[in-house]
Amino acid sequence: MSVEAPVREAAPVRRSRAFGSLVRALGISWVRDRSQVFFNLILPGMFLVLLASVYGSGETPTPHVLEVGDAPVLEQAEPGAFELDGAADLDAALEALEEGDADAAVVQDGDEVTVYYSQTNATNGTIALERLSGLVDDVNVAVLSEAAPDAPVLRLETDAAEDRSLEPVQYLAPGILAWGIAISGVFGAAGTLVDWKRDKLLRRLRLTPASAGTFVAARITVSLLVALLQTALFLAVAVAMGLELSAWTWFAVPLVLLGTAAFLAIGVVIGGIAKTGPGAAGLSNMVTMPMAFISGAFFPLAAAPQWVQWLSVVSPMRYLNDGLQAVIVRGESPVSVLPEVGVLALFAAAVAVFAWKTFKFDEL
Amino acid sequence: MDAAIEVTDLHKTYRGRRVGEVRAVDGVSFRVEAGEFFGILGPNGAGKTTTLEIVEGLRRPDGGEVRLLGRSPWPHSPELSQRMGVQLQASSFFEFLTVREQIETFAELYGAGRDRAAEMLDQVGLSEKAGTRCEKLSGGQQQRLSIACALVGDPELVFLDEPTAALDPQARRNLWDLMRSINGEGRTVVLTTHYMEEAEALCDRVAIMDSGRILAVDSPAELIRGLDAPTRVTVAAGQLSEARVKELAEGGTATSDDEAVVFETRDPRTLLTALAADGALEGLAVRTANLEDVFLHVTGREWRE
Ligand SMILES: Nc1ncnc2c1ncn2[C@@H]1O[C@H](COP(=O)(O)OP(=O)(O)OP(=O)(O)O)[C@@H](O)[C@H]1O
Ligand SMILES: [Mg+2]
Numbered sequence: 001m002s003v004e005a006p007v008r009e010a011a012p013v014r015r016s017r018a019f020g021s022l023v024r025a026l027g028i029s030w031v032r033d034r035s036q037v038f039f040n041l042i043l044p045g046m047f048l049v050l051l052a053s054v055y056g057s058g059e060t061p062t063p064h065v066l067e068v069g070d071a072p073v074l075e076q077a078e079p080g081a082f083e084l085d086g087a088a089d090l091d092a093a094l095e096a097l098e099e100g101d102a103d104a105a106v107v108q109d110g111d112e113v114t115v116y117y118s119q120t121n122a123t124n125g126t127i128a129l130e131r132l133s134g135l136v137d138d139v140n141v142a143v144l145s146e147a148a149p150d151a152p153v154l155r156l157e158t159d160a161a162e163d164r165s166l167e168p169v170q171y172l173a174p175g176i177l178a179w180g181i182a183i184s185g186v187f188g189a190a191g192t193l194v195d196w197k198r199d200k201l202l203r204r205l206r207l208t209p210a211s212a213g214t215f216v217a218a219r220i221t222v223s224l225l226v227a228l229l230q231t232a233l234f235l236a237v238a239v240a241m242g243l244e245l246s247a248w249t250w251f252a253v254p255l256v257l258l259g260t261a262a263f264l265a266i267g268v269v270i271g272g273i274a275k276t277g278p279g280a281a282g283l284s285n286m287v288t289m290p291m292a293f294i295s296g297a298f299f300p301l302a303a304a305p306q307w308v309q310w311l312s313v314v315s316p317m318r319y320l321n322d323g324l325q326a327v328i329v330r331g332e333s334p335v336s337v338l339p340e341v342g343v344l345a346l347f348a349a350a351v352a353v354f355a356w357k358t359f360k361f362d363e364l
Numbered sequence: 365m366d367a368a369i370e371v372t373d374l375h376k377t378y379r380g381r382r383v384g385e386v387r388a389v390d391g392v393s394f395r396v397e398a399g400e401f402f403g404i405l406g407p408n409g410a411g412k413t414t415t416l417e418i419v420e421g422l423r424r425p426d427g428g429e430v431r432l433l434g435r436s437p438w439p440h441s442p443e444l445s446q447r448m449g450v451q452l453q454a455s456s457f458f459e460f461l462t463v464r465e466q467i468e469t470f471a472e473l474y475g476a477g478r479d480r481a482a483e484m485l486d487q488v489g490l491s492e493k494a495g496t497r498c499e500k501l502s503g504g505q506q507q508r509l510s511i512a513c514a515l516v517g518d519p520e521l522v523f524l525d526e527p528t529a530a531l532d533p534q535a536r537r538n539l540w541d542l543m544r545s546i547n548g549e550g551r552t553v554v555l556t557t558h559y560m561e562e563a564e565a566l567c568d569r570v571a572i573m574d575s576g577r578i579l580a581v582d583s584p585a586e587l588i589r590g591l592d593a594p595t596r597v598t599v600a601a602g603q604l605s606e607a608r609v610k611e612l613a614e615g616g617t618a619t620s621d622d623e624a625v626v627f628e629t630r631d632p633r634t635l636l637t638a639l640a641a642d643g644a645l646e647g648l649a650v651r652t653a654n655l656e657d658v659f660l661h662v663t664g665r666e667w668r669e
Contacts, residue, residue: 017472017475018472018473018475020472021468021469021472021473022469022473024469025458025461025465025466025469026458028458028460028461028465029458029459029460029461032460033459033460195459199454199456199457199459200452200454200456201456201457201458203422203452203456204450204452204456204513205473206422206440207420207421207422207445207448207450208445208470208473208474208517209442209443209445209446209473209474209475209517210442210473211440211442212440
């Protein structure tokens, strides 16, 4: 029957080792989960490639202009300003415009130059119109200067504003990176918590000598490592697509880590509410999708309506985006992004406290 | 002997918005001696898991006290966790890890080495499966891995929550041998089960639990003896005359039909000797009372499974 239990010496608990082995175990499960790898590492880069090609290369196209009959004014055009073709008559030219085969048509009747520009291809139509009116101005200036050499004339120099601000890959890269960091953090934390609720793994781990804080720290460490890996891979893709990294790019590291902390905290709140994996994914989407749109992740925030810009004030993704934009693309020093850093830190702390207070640990 | 576990008047009520109140544990007290094999036997929803979780320190009771190796399991203390091993009702593993990685991770959490991990895999017979991912193991193999993880820290006290549920009879017997050897190594074992034969075969003492209460605690033999139930002896019909049946049923009862004659007796030895002398042993079956009868007796209803 019963035997007296021999006295055993309790082995000392080595916390650092427990932490290390947990990071390893969680890291291995992360790497072996292909969908995680795709979602976190591949998807943001894919988005960048797709969106950058949608927004175009950023070079101003050469407008395709139809000369109806004879339009002598076009002879004065600088070479390469237009792609010129002839058209038999106005009807044929207008039909070509409607079909999008040409961007503008020019009819000259003595002194009167009429420009028909395309609405089908509005951007190119506008460019054609601008250049044609510039051409007419230039011709007039030349004629007037000849007639009255002493009279002063105004000259207008135009330059496309985009060249001075950002190429698509430049404004897209920080935005999509911020979005990638956000989805990894939110989906990662929410999904993990729901898994833990289902598998009771945390319950089992709580009964080991390692403290509960060790597991949480190990899980957060894995997320931070993933975020850094994600950033490195993403920037590599962006550079391949023409992004030039500023000297301050390294400051993206603390920004990404801080951003990850903020989004993990949001994920913990969601993971506390959601009961199932799909539920957690749905809620995560509900948070991250609108956030991406109000934070200028996929298009410059300046192009968005005023109310969106106001709303973006409450979105942590916006601060991450702005901070990354500043240090990676604009080459601004870390000091200039201190406000973003401050807001992200505050946000992370506030949500973490909220998550901690509301989380039902009993369910784990 | 020292008590490994002392539980006094535990109460736990679950409150849910939709389900209302469930009194999962309703005044439970018991004591487990060091080195004992203790069983909690009860049907689904009896409150076994809840009781165990409170004792392990996973849940806080609404009322009552638990002393585990002389201290309170709440709040969580690493020193205490080091001395106990737990197998939860649902196996809980790190996803996507192989059997070896799994047990080695647990070993490190308990401050044990790889040798110990390998030794445990060997003891539960999973050495061949070391490179297999845990999700690809069969139910019984998962249970065994789960037990290996519970033992890897070399605990004094082992909690096993329905380790043999959903196993085939052969796998169940294998696990029985394993559990016996765990207890044989001097570890105190607390087992929950809803299999009568299991409790009878393994446990030094059994607590019979139903609806959150413990209705009886004793060794299986004592519980059965306490019933004072007759032994049922059955033989095929047509071997004994009616008069002889009546004679043999002296001091008990006998019922007969076309198929069989059933005696209920408190002196099975005399009856069996007489039947043997008559050469009337065809179709012989002897059934003594078991824990099922004990359950019926203490709850007033049939064992539902
Ligand atoms: N987390 C919970 N929330 C609400 N009710 C619960 C919870 N866990 C268990 N219960 C209820 O408490 C009662 C006891 O459950 P418990 O899991 O302790 O039973 P058990 O004896 O382990 O059953 P089984 O043999 O099925 O494992 C049941 O009625 C169950 O529905
Ligand atoms: Mg149970």
